[in-house]
Amino acid sequence: MKKFYALILLCVVSSTACVDLEYDLSKVSTDDIAIGDESSQFEVPLLKVYISMDELNGTDGDAIDEIFNEADIWLPSQLDQDENGKYVLVQQLVENSEYVNQVLSALLDQMASDSEKLNQVASLLQEKYYAEFSSLLPGISAEEFKAEFIRQYTANETLRVLLNEKIEELARGYLTGLEVSLPSLTYSVDRIDLSDDVVDMLIENLDGKEVAEPKNTLHMAGTIDNRLPVSITASPVFTPTEVTFTTQIEANRDGNILPETRLFAEDLQTIVRGLTIEIVVNIDKYYPDKGFDRYPETSQPQLAINLHLIKRGALKFDL
């Protein structure tokens, strides 16, 4: 019987001794459930803004390609060059007379030696500026203008000087009047099709502005595909938030990287409920040899802005 009691005692002792109070199932905490960890990074698609040629107009409604069609004729072949080709600095044309003088000097030099350039300029003058030459080339009908202009420009050195002055005046007027800033583009987005649960996962554990070295952050980032022969500076503003950024976009290049812009919880919550994107576009460089490619307009937009979110740190959610 003593053995029996000893056995019972052993059972009682062991039943007590093997209990690990750290594993009390009544104290299971599910407050801090997360997907991933501090080193995780999640990227979420957000917005794709497609800008067509028809939307890129000057103040008077002229399409951007039409604006630069005439500029192409006034611009000489001899221009500065980078990896994308020969370019002209549009901002400098508008603001820097010295720069314009250099460009026009090169134009006149080319007209004197390049019959094709002379022919292009003559065609433009005949088409658009015939009346401006009534005093220099009197009695010439509009139909006869181009041939007579070329003949006199080539044979009459004295008259050529006068014609060059007029050409320089017309070219300067056009080139310095180019619109550096296009009227801003505005797009309304009714909502972003992300569920509240997904949004909560992204924002619930974000570090605040006051955190010196934040680990749980949310950024807007992306790329811009640019088919235009102009490099631009774009500044989208995402209202009603204060989120904005400014970025340089190279001409004729896909995947121009946009700077990462930090978002906070309220920014994303606001954005998913609907936003207006206002994009200010400033033209920096124009590459005349690249040309505008209007068609096929439907298949490829001139500018495609691809925005996505970058969540650094774990995705948080409540169980």
Next chain:
Amino acid sequence: MKKTYLLLAALLLATGLAAQNPTAYFMEGSTFRSQFNPAFAPLRGYINLPGIGGMNVNLSGNIALDNILFARDGKLVTLLDSSVTPDQALRNLKTNNLMGLDTRINILGFGKFTRNHKNFWSFDVNLRANESMNLPKSLFEFLKRGQEGSIKNFGAATEAYLEAGFNYSFPLLNDRLYVGIRGKFLAGIARAQVNYDQFDITLQQDRWGVVTQGTIDMTVDGASVEPDPETGIFEFGDIDYKPRKPAGYGFAVDLGATYDVLPNLQASLAVNDLGFISWNKNSTVTGVSTQTAEFTGVEVSGSGTETAPDFDFEMMKFTQTESQNTSKMLRASVNAGLEYELWNHWVGFGLLYTARFWEYKTMHNITGSVNFHPTRWFTLTGSYSVLNNRGSAIGLGLNLCPGWINFFVATDLLLTKRTPQWIPIKQSSANVTLGLGIPLGKRSHRIAAYIRENDRK
């Protein structure tokens, strides 16, 4: 998404309780022993105390509690907690993490030896509840690392039923062979199964997507569902039921035999739960989840924007399909034992192999045991089990059957580290067998060492 995890958590916790208990297999005299092999019989007729006459809870799987819960700063957190690194969480997980729960509660039971003290019959009514689930590692890789991929074979199944069984065992070949059979009438109470053959997640910069291919079916009396009238979709919680009668009926048999290879060496073999329940289609709600959702960002152009349904990872949404009569096989098990007795039946050494066919995988178990029975009314058993070539468990069992009471208890939880709620922490299996009854009627003459002089008449 949250509901999915709630379901997972509920299943994990529900499974956190505790299969056939190998420690109890060689526990001579136990009235529960014939549940392992219908050729076995206790040492005397009996009547069980209703509700506590025989209870067996078995948890088996290939992951332990400490693979799921972690102690952190005085708190207990799940492997999904941010304080648990992906490496810590994923280190001990298997490709397929299986858990199975098998509960049997005896509601009514009695048995009696016939006039020859060797033929034995019994009748019992049991409540049976089974649950099994498979959580693939790829699911946790997604949850912990945010790692996209294809998650397959993810699901859970549960069923509960009443069984009323009549057992009869008898000797052959001059008592060297005992054959037992139990016929069981089954009344299905409820069953449910959720399975996902496909759960693909894409988390790319330009596309978040989820593709699911899953099924749900639930059978319980009065089951009905009213899908959303606009979408035709229903969720798990939308299923309503009013159980008043069984939702299915079935039949099963247990077949067993013992054979004395040598005077002190007995081999035993049993195949249990060979049968099925046919579940009524009128009590069944069936649905399929064939969700294909993606979010590639909102497209904005001069012609405006196009909106789409909100993207979510929610996969527990189903479209109702026509229910059909479903016959489900029970989870059969095989028990094969060998026991050698020494010193006039004072000590026995046993070796047991069990295999149980769960919904997702067959679980194997090999147990060695030492069984002391210095007197006919007292048996003490110690066992050591190897589970699926991994993990192990040490079990202790006690059977007391003096003339006025039958009491047996066996568990492998006594010597293992466990929670205050008696859940093993490092052990991936848990077994508790417990019962109380009253001895009645004739005593067994199957074991020569136990035959009393006055019974020989």
